[in-house]
Amino acid sequence: MLSEIDRRRTFAIVSHPDAGKTTLTEKLLLYGGALQLAGTVTARKKERATVSDWMELERKRGISVSSTVLNFDYGGYRVNLLDTPGHKDFSEDTYRVLTAVDSVIMVIDGGKGIEGQTRKLFEVCRRRQTPVFTFVNKMDRPALDTLTLLDEIERVLNIRAYPMNLPMGSGVDFRGIFDRRAETACFYERVPGGAYRAPEAVSGGISDPVVREALTPSVYAALCEEAEMVEHAGASFSPEDVLAGRTTPVFFGSAANNFGVQLLLDGFLEFSPPPRPRMSYGGEAKVEVDTASELFSGFVFKIQANMDPKHRDRMAFVRIVSGRFERGMTAVNVRTGKTLRLANSSAIFGRERTTVDEAFAGDVIGVLGVDALRIGDTLCGDGVSGILYNEIPVFPPECFAIIHNPSPANYKRFREGLAQLALEGLVKLYEIPAGHQRISLLGAVGPLQFDLVQYRLESEYGAASRIENTDWTMVRRIEGGAGGGALDEASLHVPMGARLAVDGDGRQVVLFPSEWHRRFFEEHNEGVALE
Numbered sequence: 001m002l003s004e005i006d007r008r009r010t011f012a013i014v015s016h017p018d019a020g021k022t023t024l025t026e027k028l029l030l031y032g033g034a035l036q037l038a039g040t041v042t043a044r045k046k047e048r049a050t051v052s053d054w055m056e057l058e059r060k061r062g063i064s065v066s067s068t069v070l071n072f073d074y075g076g077y078r079v080n081l082l083d084t085p086g087h088k089d090f091s092e093d094t095y096r097v098l099t100a101v102d103s104v105i106m107v108i109d110g111g112k113g114i115e116g117q118t119r120k121l122f123e124v125c126r127r128r129q130t131p132v133f134t135f136v137n138k139m140d141r142p143a144l145d146t147l148t149l150l151d152e153i154e155r156v157l158n159i160r161a162y163p164m165n166l167p168m169g170s171g172v173d174f175r176g177i178f179d180r181r182a183e184t185a186c187f188y189e190r191v192p193g194g195a196y197r198a199p200e201a202v203s204g205g206i207s208d209p210v211v212r213e214a215l216t217p218s219v220y221a222a223l224c225e226e227a228e229m230v231e232h233a234g235a236s237f238s239p240e241d242v243l244a245g246r247t248t249p250v251f252f253g254s255a256a257n258n259f260g261v262q263l264l265l266d267g268f269l270e271f272s273p274p275p276r277p278r279m280s281y282g283g284e285a286k287v288e289v290d291t292a293s294e295l296f297s298g299f300v301f302k303i304q305a306n307m308d309p310k311h312r313d314r315m316a317f318v319r320i321v322s323g324r325f326e327r328g329m330t331a332v333n334v335r336t337g338k339t340l341r342l343a344n345s346s347a348i349f350g351r352e353r354t355t356v357d358e359a360f361a362g363d364v365i366g367v368l369g370v371d372a373l374r375i376g377d378t379l380c381g382d383g384v385s386g387i388l389y390n391e392i393p394v395f396p397p398e399c400f401a402i403i404h405n406p407s408p409a410n411y412k413r414f415r416e417g418l419a420q421l422a423l424e425g426l427v428k429l430y431e432i433p434a435g436h437q438r439i440s441l442l443g444a445v446g447p448l449q450f451d452l453v454q455y456r457l458e459s460e461y462g463a464a465s466r467i468e469n470t471d472w473t474m475v476r477r478i479e480g481g482a483g484g485g486a487l488d489e490a491s492l493h494v495p496m497g498a499r500l501a502v503d504g505d506g507r508q509v510v511l512f513p514s515e516w517h518r519r520f521f522e523e524h525n526e527g528v529a530l531e
């Protein structure tokens with residue numbers, strides 16, 4: 001078990017849209033032999049439009065890699081690559097996936113440097129002390145100066161950037177990369193037709209005449225200068241600093257040309273951590289749960305329905321934190337105290353599912369047919385007690401929109417779809433009492449989630465909808481205002497613009513347009529506490 005856990009690398013790729021995450025994912029899969037050449041698995045591409053980046057990849061490339069977890073073996077490692085759903089907005093879903101990984105590869109467009117989304121995603125990694133590896137992509141296009149790029153990573157992200165290799169020019173002058181550790185130059189060759197393994201010619205050190213002759217004098221001079229600068233200015237490479245999230249190893253290359261990808265993959269696998277222990281908050285004090293513990297434990301970080309349009313089912317994704325999973329084993333859902341049998345468990349490759357009989361700490365398994373599971377739930381092997389993971393943060397919604405069902409005939413599908421999407425954590429669902437009617441209200445961190453809800457309602461449930469934006473920006477629960485004990489509007493002093501509603505757990509909440517309204521409410525409703 002120890003060696004199985006030790007060879008696992010569970011990670012995600014993050015980037016600002018368009019920096020090349022999808023392209024890099026595709027290339028990595030080719031190295032793992034997990035994908036054949038694009039175009040061989042095209043049958044499914046029309047089934048559904050894009051919801052995640054991998055579906056985008058599927059759409060663009062005609063390959064079947066549409067969801068959540070991809071795993072493959074490479075160089076003795078078991079690689080688990082998790083999809084971080086890419087919307088233009090930062091989403092909770094992305095955050096939740098990042099709780100399930102042990103490290104991250106951050107893709108940067110060499111011509112653009114650090115962009116908004118990269119910064120936000122990086123912040124999440126830093127807070128969790130997740131080791132980050134950087135891939136500076138698109139070096140075949142004009143790129144920012146190497147030292148400027150490294151400096152920007154250090155300054156903007158406040159992390160030490162250690163170049164594992166240096167680019168030899170960029171754009172039309174791009175000649176390849178110089179691998180600092182191996183002291184070899186890897187020459188770039190443009191490969192027509194997008195072949196997957198760009199040949200890499202390798203030679204001696206930087207002063208090797210072959211290197212000098214291959215580069216233009218200015219590119220060669222810049223390389224020598226940069227090599228000297230980073231050698232003298234930077235501290236030596238420390239794998240411990242990488243593991244602690246203090247240093248990011250930086251690799252340069254061009255994903256589209258499959259150049260530098262293998263060096264990235266090899267370096268990543270060498271220095272990224274195996275599954276890391278997690279904290280449990282089950283007992284009196286928090287304790288670290290050892291990955292190699294005999295006891296199976298894990299947590300649900302994602303729920304997704306209708307992944308396969310042919311089967312209307314719901315899959316809960318469990319990141320195994322400790323021990324060994326065996327199909328058919330029983331586990332306890334710590335939140336409910338109920339025992340469940342993990343009989344229908346899958347390993348997922350894109351939309352393909354294969355039954356998984358055995359899995360280890362670091363792996364992600366998909367559990368089907370257990371409707372009682374919720375995002376954040378801790379699962380423990382039978383007989384284990386006192387373990388409770390608290391990995392999934394809750395983000396208070398900041399945008400609210402009323403969702404209308406324009407077609408009464410579709411009422412059932414509309415309700416069913418909304419309930420399911422709320423369960424997946426895509427949005428929070430509230431109801432505003434209005435006479436005999438109940439108005440459905442969506443809450444999310446970013447407004448793009450509403451588009452996604454509409455899109456999925458339509459495509460998966462056949463229910464059209466209409467969105468009406470509102471001015472509310474925060475929601476607070478009324479303490480003790482649950483179910484029967486609900487306070488009515490008449491007995492409360494609700495400021496103009498604020499509104500009472502009920503949340504998904506049936507508890508009374510107030511919606512406020514601003515902090516001022518919240519304070520007004522508290523000041524004028526003595527004895528009513530907000531959470």
Ligand code: G4P
Pocket residue numbers: 015016017018019020021022023024053060137138139140141253254255256257
């Ligand atoms: P994303 O998932 O981060 O959003 O980025 P994606 O991989 O979709 O890449 C965005 C665009 O950048 C794509 O072009 C892709 O081909 C291109 N690209 C990726 N890596 C490189 C690279 O190393 N060099 C260059 N020159 N371009 C690169 P597109 O026109 O949007 O799509 P496509 O039709 O080329 O697939």
